Amino acid sequence: MAKYSLKINGKTQQVDADPSTPMLWVLRDHLNLPGTKYGCGMAQCGACTIHLDGNATRSCVLPVSAIGKSAITTIEGLSASGTHPVQKAWLEHDVAQCGYCQTGQIMSAAALLKSNPKPSDADIDAAMSGNICRCGTYLRIKEAIKAVAP
Amino acid sequence: MDNTNNYIENLENSPSGGKGAPSRRSFLKSSALAGGGLMLSFSWFAEAKAAEKIANLPETWSELTGYIKITPENVIKIFCPNPEFGQNVMTSLPMMVAEELDCDWGNVVVEMGTHDNVKFGPQFSGGSNSIKMYWKPLRNAGAAARQMLMEATAQTWGVSVGEITTKAGVLSHSSGKSATYGEMAAKAATITVPKNVKLKAIKDFTIISNSQKNTEGLKVVTGKPLFGIDYKVDGMLIAMIQHPPAFGMKLKSFDATAAKKMPGIKDIFSFKLFDEGYELSGFADTRTFNEMVAIVGKTTWEVMNARKKINFQWEATGEVKEISKGWRGEKIETTVPARIESTANQLEMMAEFADGRHPAKPAKQLRKDGDPEAAFKNAAQVIERTYNAPFLAHNCMEPMNFFAHVQDDKALVAGPLQGPAWMEPTLMKLLNLPADKIEIQMTRMGGGFGRRAYGSYAFEAARISQKLKAPIKLIYTREDDMTYGIYRPMYTATYRAALDANKNLIGFHVTGGGIPENPIHANRFPAGCIDNYLADSWEIPTNITVGFFRAPGSNFNAAAEQSFLDEVAAAMGKDPIEMRLDLLKRAKENPVGKNNDYDASRYAGVLELLKEKSGWGKPENAGKKRGVAAYFCHAAYAGHVVDMVMRDGLPYVEHVTSAVDCGVIINPDAARNMVEGAVVDGIGQSFYGALTHKNGAAEQSNFHNYRMIRHNEAPKKIDVHFVQNEIDPTGLGEPPFPPVFGAVANALFKTTGKRYYNQPFTKEFSNS
Ligand code: FES
Numbered sequence: 001m002a003k004y005s006l007k008i009n010g011k012t013q014q015v016d017a018d019p020s021t022p023m024l025w026v027l028r029d030h031l032n033l034p035g036t037k038y039g040c041g042m043a044q045c046g047a048c049t050i051h052l053d054g055n056a057t058r059s060c061v062l063p064v065s066a067i068g069k070s071a072i073t074t075i076e077g078l079s080a081s082g083t084h085p086v087q088k089a090w091l092e093h094d095v096a097q098c099g100y101c102q103t104g105q106i107m108s109a110a111a112l113l114k115s116n117p118k119p120s121d122a123d124i125d126a127a128m129s130g131n132i133c134r135c136g137t138y139l140r141i142k143e144a145i146k147a148v149a150p
Numbered sequence: 151m152d153n154t155n156n157y158i159e160n161l162e163n164s165p166s167g168g169k170g171a172p173s174r175r176s177f178l179k180s181s182a183l184a185g186g187g188l189m190l191s192f193s194w195f196a197e198a199k200a201a202e203k204i205a206n207l208p209e210t211w212s213e214l215t216g217y218i219k220i221t222p223e224n225v226i227k228i229f230c231p232n233p234e235f236g237q238n239v240m241t242s243l244p245m246m247v248a249e250e251l252d253c254d255w256g257n258v259v260v261e262m263g264t265h266d267n268v269k270f271g272p273q274f275s276g277g278s279n280s281i282k283m284y285w286k287p288l289r290n291a292g293a294a295a296r297q298m299l300m301e302a303t304a305q306t307w308g309v310s311v312g313e314i315t316t317k318a319g320v321l322s323h324s325s326g327k328s329a330t331y332g333e334m335a336a337k338a339a340t341i342t343v344p345k346n347v348k349l350k351a352i353k354d355f356t357i358i359s360n361s362q363k364n365t366e367g368l369k370v371v372t373g374k375p376l377f378g379i380d381y382k383v384d385g386m387l388i389a390m391i392q393h394p395p396a397f398g399m400k401l402k403s404f405d406a407t408a409a410k411k412m413p414g415i416k417d418i419f420s421f422k423l424f425d426e427g428y429e430l431s432g433f434a435d436t437r438t439f440n441e442m443v444a445i446v447g448k449t450t451w452e453v454m455n456a457r458k459k460i461n462f463q464w465e466a467t468g469e470v471k472e473i474s475k476g477w478r479g480e481k482i483e484t485t486v487p488a489r490i491e492s493t494a495n496q497l498e499m500m501a502e503f504a505d506g507r508h509p510a511k512p513a514k515q516l517r518k519d520g521d522p523e524a525a526f527k528n529a530a531q532v533i534e535r536t537y538n539a540p541f542l543a544h545n546c547m548e549p550m551n552f553f554a555h556v557q558d559d560k561a562l563v564a565g566p567l568q569g570p571a572w573m574e575p576t577l578m579k580l581l582n583l584p585a586d587k588i589e590i591q592m593t594r595m596g597g598g599f600g601r602r603a604y605g606s607y608a609f610e611a612a613r614i615s616q617k618l619k620a621p622i623k624l625i626y627t628r629e630d631d632m633t634y635g636i637y638r639p640m641y642t643a644t645y646r647a648a649l650d651a652n653k654n655l656i657g658f659h660v661t662g663g664g665i666p667e668n669p670i671h672a673n674r675f676p677a678g679c680i681d682n683y684l685a686d687s688w689e690i691p692t693n694i695t696v697g698f699f700r701a702p703g704s705n706f707n708a709a710a711e712q713s714f715l716d717e718v719a720a721a722m723g724k725d726p727i728e729m730r731l732d733l734l735k736r737a738k739e740n741p742v743g744k745n746n747d748y749d750a751s752r753y754a755g756v757l758e759l760l761k762e763k764s765g766w767g768k769p770e771n772a773g774k775k776r777g778v779a780a781y782f783c784h785a786a787y788a789g790h791v792v793d794m795v796m797r798d799g800l801p802y803v804e805h806v807t808s809a810v811d812c813g814v815i816i817n818p819d820a821a822r823n824m825v826e827g828a829v830v831d832g833i834g835q836s837f838y839g840a841l842t843h844k845n846g847a848a849e850q851s852n853f854h855n856y857r858m859i860r861h862n863e864a865p866k867k868i869d870v871h872f873v874q875n876e877i878d879p880t881g882l883g884e885p886p887f888p889p890v891f892g893a894v895a896n897a898l899f900k901t902t903g904k905r906y907y908n909q910p911f912t913k914e915f916s917n918s
Pocket residue numbers: 037038039040041042043044045046047048049058059060061
């Protein structure tokens with residue numbers, strides 16, 4: 001066990017965890033932030049996507065010991081009230097079916113739009129193909145992303 | 151199992167009828183009730199504005215029927231009876247109540263009902279049944295409450311009920327008096343719930359058939375703890391199970407000395423799910439492995455790490471005899487074979503059964519019309535094709551999980567279940583507690599697709615909590631989830647068509663089988679359209695467990711049959727849509743046999759709509775590589791035209807046109823979402839889906855080797871069209887899914903010039 005001081009959603013949080021613990025489980029089990037989901041544990045599905053210094057990152061393969069001074073944003077930090085433009089677009093396009101994959105999808109989309117405000121279809125394909133949706137909501141995801149783009 | 155499929159597909163047990171169902175009276179009871187604030191965290195409308203409004207909800211609710219509560223401020227809470235797994239019942243079912251209540255949808259908050267079959271009916275999500283089974287009861291509930299509000303108002307104003315009108319949650323009288331529902335709710339709650347209330351005419355609907363946003367949308371996009379895997383209470387421990395690594399194997403021994411010393415570990419023990427001699431009842435008691443090792447600790451990561459340090463010994467199970475009780479109470483004795491299976495031998499066995507080489511038993515005849523033997527003997531041409539499809543894993547994005555807190559005199563269990571009522575009797579037996587001491591909470595499910603109709607994970611959680619006398623949450627890793635079993639069965643079918651010298655279709659024969667179930671629905675199209683028709687089936691028992699998978703049986707039949715009909719149409723020199731329409735004309739005008747499950751006019755209607763909307767056969771589409779298929783299942787009709795291209799050496803479905811007839815559309819935009827999702831899922835499963843075995847073990851364990859369709863592989867466009875009619879509505883979770891497989895198969899032929907008979911289709915492409 002080791003103690004870590006982490007910058008999460010604009011706040012500093014103390015965590016006592018084994019250094020190998022993936023951020024996914026630190027968030028879910030230690031910090032009570034369950035919006036980040038477990039889907040595969042091996043960077044294959046995107047359900048656990050968070051922002052690490054603004055970049056979309058799979059938290060299931062990111063050990064807590066590797067975070068250092070980097071800033072983490074989770075879905076809870078994107079906007080707790082659903083007012084982030086990507087969340088609003090998701091509601092407007094009624095994207096979700098079961099909804100389980102959607103927080104990961106939103107985090108991937110938000111990171112994409114931050115670095116590339118007007119993504120092409122190919123850009124969206126490249127940024128979003130790491131996020132699996134068994135319910136098959138990909139078309140609405142693409143529409144919602146395009147609706148955010150100015 | 152075929153019986154089970156039929157049972158689910160034909161489930162008519164609405165809350166107001168059917169065996170063991172409560173009478174309408176008992177759930178339409180009224181009472182004034184205070185303190186509803188308790189449950190407010192579960193209701194949240196899809197707009198931030200509404201969310202604020204609800205955050206400040208008052209504490210006084212008047213209950214009008216079991217489904218509706220109203221505050222003096224006119225906030226209207228509607229309870230959703232059925233568990234939500236993405237089919238959007240938490241919006242569509244309350245819409246039915248709100249429509250007849252005649253309230254303003256903007257004032258409605260929705261809450262998941264408690265598990266209470268007396269109050270809320272069957273509470274089962276599956277078989278595309280929710281809409282169908284609640285269509286009348288929920289409208290009745292809404293209309294009864296409206297009537298009660300009108301009576302309360304008439305009494306207050308001293309006028310007759312007939313003079314009161316309602317609109318958007320406001321009661322009015324010609325004298326100019328008006329009041330909100332909220333103002334009259336307390337008085338209305340004291341009035342007896344009326345029987346035989348009048349329902350609105352469809353043309354007067356203002357909420358139904360108008361797109362309403364997902365009532366849980368805001369919770370989803372803000373990452374609220376909606377799912378079973380998010381369930382948490384103070385002092386809760388995390389549990390995992392280790393199941394045998396292969397079908398046909400069981401636990402011999404294990405050594406957890408080192409693992410028990412790992413940080414955070416509370417206990418590691420083996421347990422039996424069911425005791426010796428336990429009589430299994432129906433599929434509710436389905437489990438794959440009876441003895442497992444539980445690893446329990448403080449956090450997920452600690453449990454995962456300790457699990458790796460356990461030394462397990464496994465041994466062969468041998469043949470097992472099981473006694474179970476069927477749907478109708480009948481005793482079923484099953485022999486679970488000892489065989490340790492690999493996909494190569496499975497395919498070999500299937501081939502032997504399919505062509506009659508296998509000595510085990512002859513195919514069972516399911517339906518026979520006319521004289522098919524003679525038709526095939528006299529045929530000028532016989533077309534025969536065999537189709538194969540593998541086991542499929544459901545791969546719900548939320549892996550199986552369950553919370554349990556079992557105490558000496560009561561238990562609380564919570565998690566994702568499609569049919570909690572089916573799990574209750576088993577929990578009662580395992581925990582030795584009466585039903586009223588077991589509280590089952592239904593969480594939102596991260597996908598279901600049939601998988602969560604089998605709650606063995608709930609029983610496992612209950613067993614673990616029972617032993618530790620502590621609240622625990624059982625979590626399957628993705629690997630556990632994928633390798634545990636309860637797959638879509640493996641299927642094979644051989645289709646034969648007999649044509650006479652004038653290329654008329656004079657005979658049709660399908661023989662279908664599977665490990666361990668056959669997929670055949672013998673009384674569906676094209677039965678009823680052909681004079682000489684034969685359907686038979688065979689089954690091969692296995693120790694690999696299977697279960698419902700989005701449109702059971704149909705998800706294979708629609709691929710095989712619809713692909714076969716394409717070849718037959720070509721041999722007859724007919725356009726594939728015209729050929730189907732000709733067959734349906736026969737079924738409409740002069741059907742063969744009496745027992746035909748489908749409505750030929752509605753089936754043809756979907757094909758006509760598809761033809762029109764896709765521009766089928768139009769010169770501007772001549773260059774497109776298109777495939778078409780249509781199918782009937784779960785009370786609805788659906789068809790697709792798929793436009794395919796080759797992209798980087800692989801087939802890609804670029805554009806899909808869909809037509810669906812499921813009666814009245816409750817929530818149009820959400821209905822479109824369901825069809826789009828079914829199309830994407832269908833393309834993915836037919837292109838990539840496969841769960842294969844080697845020495846009894848699943849060869850795929852996670853998404854690196856089980857390929858799921860991804861964002862860049864989804865079509866660019868899916869145009870969804872609904873047949874407009876006033877037929878009672880039915881669900882959409884399943885019907886649009888099966889015909890995708892057939893349309894994809896047919897488009898593949900147009901694109902590559904080659905017929906694909908074995909799924910997953912892209913396996914045969916060199917760079918897949
Ligand atoms: S859980 Fe991290 S990518 Fe799947």
